[in-house]
Amino acid sequence: MKTFVLFMIMVSSFCNLGFSQDSFTIQNKHKSDKIKFQLVNNLIIIPVEINGVTLSFLLDTGVSKPIIFNFLNVSDTLKIKNTESFFLRGLGEGESIEALKSSNNLLKIGDAIKLNQELYAIYEANLNLAPKLGFPVHGIIGNDIFKDLVVEINYVKKYLKLTEPEAYRYKKCRTCEIFNLEFHSGKPYINADVTIKDKQVPVKLLIDSGGSDVLWLFENDSLGITSGTKFFNDFLGHGLSGSIYGKRSKIEALHLKSFVLKNANVAYPDSTSVLYAKMVKDRNGSLAGNVLKRFNWIFDYKNALVTLKKNTYFKEPFSYNKSGIELAHYGFRFVKEVDDRILKEKAGILKNDDAINSIRVVTDEHYKISLKPAYIIVELRKNSPAERAGLLIDDVIISINNKPSYQFSLQQITHEFYEEVGKRIRLKVDRDGKVLTFSFNLENPY
Incomplete structure (x- = not known):
């Protein structure tokens, strides 16, 4: 994917906190396990189980201790306890933010288990990665995995392989x-x-x-x-x-x-x-x-x-966003769309039991109201084609090139902005309840 959503974290406060004596161990006879991951905007999202609850975490080599975005209301479910406040400082021009440090948490990644894991819960809403990625992300984890285990990352097949160092065996590789x-x-x-x-x-x-x-x-x-x-x-x-x-x-x-x-x-x-x-x-x-x-x-x-x-991504060309638009997921909006199920009912195709078990809001005999994902402009590069065309921050995208935006994922829409120079982009947006249409050509940004 070519979307550049960045989440850089440098937590200087962690430098003096020290590390727990507990370590990750692999709970199987091979002392090794594979974990499948999602690759979203060049970022690795892995399943992490905390105190019995499975969440999605960003694997970040640039973070020292696991961070949970606690505004997602997961603290009660996770039974986070033994907390104390810390102030963390990282990249960006803002102030330090408050976090709650929690100890004695059980953390599991595949067959890798750690019994006494420290976590940091942050309430700052701007650190919510989900809208920026269009994918649920509950936290970030990094050094605690890498310091205890040998970690192989296969970006093509999208898996991690975690192995205890004493059990790891290197293979000869002339191309490495x-x-x-x-x-x-x-x-x-x-x-x-x-x-x-x-x-x-x-x-x-x-x-x-x-x-x-x-x-x-x-x-x-x-x-x-x-x-x-x-x-x-x-x-x-x-x-x-x-x-x-x-x-x-x-x-x-x-x-x-x-x-x-x-x-x-x-x-x-x-x-x-x-x-x-x-x-x-x-x-x-x-x-x-x-x-x-x-x-x-x-x-x-x-x-x-x-x-x-x-790997096979090596020769993929480098490209820039040629529109100037940065999008984020903006919850859901009601849309009116053709109800294929009703059309099939009228044609006698839909089975009776399916019709009985279906629930929908019907506006007329051929349409229904559905909740669909919405995307909003959150950043707009100055003097970009999109800005010159008249688009504004907070415009909600309704359609792109005459196709409803809800038919696309966030990454698919953004991919359109990385296409060839000269490609025509037509956007229909909702601006404070008014539907407006804009068009522009993609341009090299410099």
Whole structure:
């Protein structure tokens, strides 16, 4: 998928909290287990069971401790207890936010179990990932899994393989590259190179599976890490402490030893948004989901190693949103649509027992009222084709290119904005109860 929904988290408060002595163990004779995941906007969503309740969590190598979005009213169901308040600070220009720390939680991922897990519950509504992904996400988990187990990520087949380190056996791989990892506050860093203006520059990058972008770089004139004059300003994503804005551009190449990704997208976040991230010595940026998905990975924290092997996503071209629109899921709205079941009844096709058991609201003999997903514009790039056409933030999308928006997922609609330059986009929107129609052509943003 090409949607760039970002959720970067750097929780500096975790640095001094320490880790529980308890560890994940695999409860089977093989000491290994596979877990299927959903790949949504380059992000890995896994099932996590907490105190007997199964939830959906983002797998984020850039977070130290599990976080639950507690405004989703899951705390009572999870029987969260033994809480105390903490204030957490992360990416974005906002203030620190309050979280409740909870201990003695039972956490299970497949056959991997941890008996005494710490959790952090956050009530900040802006951290709800579900509207931005169009997919339910209840929390984030990262270092607690990776530090205890060898974690294989197969982006193509969409599974994790978790293995206890003592049971893991490496296979020979001539097409793989192996990197040493550095760790800061439980987060993994990798050394790579970028080519900017014909100059190859060594960079130290956070491996951030919780971000769906491509590459973030912190501008540094002395190192030659600059956006130059060919860039555009854009919304980059939501961090723990607020929205993040910056510049988007291209670099000539990203080098991961023998693997070279040419003409890769890059974002240069505003320095005020990443002030805390830049406190890590010699850090130059982040490597995010749209790069990570192009490889299958083996994370071996115990030996401070990571192994990469390119996969079928490797040659997928890098693209930008050419409309300027960022969408989010906006709950549900009532729509009037043709009721095929009624038409079949009139034709004598529908079985009697099906007709008896069906419940619907009928407006006339051929139509019904149904609840369907709605999508709203939450960000609009300045001077973009969509803005110039007259679209506004908070416009609710009714149709795209004459097709009802509810027939699409959030990712499918956004995919339309990454199509070829010149493609005509026609949008019908609901603006404060008025239905308006707009059209524009997709353009290169710089």
